[in-house]
Amino acid sequence: QELRCQCIQTQSDFISPKFIAKVQIIPEGAHCNRKEIIVTLKDGQLICLDPESEWVMNIIKKIV
């Protein structure tokens, strides 16, 4: 289980779904007072996305 926030900063630039290997959505909770969305790219990079960015929800809808 996460013990603290995992994202120091978030990126708002669009990322195409074809580069995304996994999306992790972590609701705010005892460990962190803000929700976090972390994508793992196919090259292994981990990127924190801005949950407020419009395109983030669209990407999630597209994947699900």
Add this chain to the structure above:
Amino acid sequence: QELRCQCIQTQSDFISPKFIAKVQIIPEGAHCNRKEIIVTLKDGQLICLDPESEWVMNIIKKIV
């Protein structure tokens, strides 16, 4: 990176967001020919959800 499908079976029963510590969305890809949605509950349990279940998308929207 995942090397194969992670879900043997999926659960379609509703899970309240308050029990959810994390949602992982894994698009289909070279490693697995179906998309997978895995939630980690606050008690540490891992549960595979049916991506086609209506409530799954609603839960994700609620969390994001």
